[in-house]
Amino acid sequence: MNVETAASQMEALGKPKRLDIYRALIRAGKEGLSVGALQDKLKIPGSTLSHHLKTLMIADLITQERQATTLICRANYTSVQQLVDYLVCECCIDASQDSDGCEIDASLTCR
Numbered sequence: 218m219n220v221e222t223a224a225s226q227m228e229a230l231g232k233p234k235r236l237d238i239y240r241a242l243i244r245a246g247k248e249g250l251s252v253g254a255l256q257d258k259l260k261i262p263g264s265t266l267s268h269h270l271k272t273l274m275i276a277d278l279i280t281q282e283r284q285a286t287t288l289i290c291r292a293n294y295t296s297v298q299q300l301v302d303y304l305v306c307e308c309c310i311d312a313s314q315d316s317d318g319c320e321i322d323a324s325l326t327c328r
Contacts, residue, residue: 241258250290277296
């Protein structure tokens with residue numbers, strides 16, 4: 218991941234309602250949620266939800282799949298893992314050897 222991609226994804230998650238949508242999809246697991254289920258769950262007007270979903274798709278944070286007449290949305294777990302890795306993998310890398318250590322255990326997320 219590069220800084221531009223990370224910034225784009227963080228910008229996409231920077232609106233509270235968009236973050237609510239993304240968290241709902243993360244919690245839904247691999248089966249995802251239909252657009253209708255998301256709308257019911259989060260009480261968002263259809264046009265507003267559509268706008269937010271488009272932004273999350275452009276940032277590669279979600280995927281969509283049409284199943285007959287239903288549009289299923291899923292979190293892109295690979296993308297979120299890459300963003301988390303990007304943010305924490307170099308935690309404290311420039312800290313002096315004399316520091317008390319890092320507050321984040323990067324070994325838990327870095328690959």
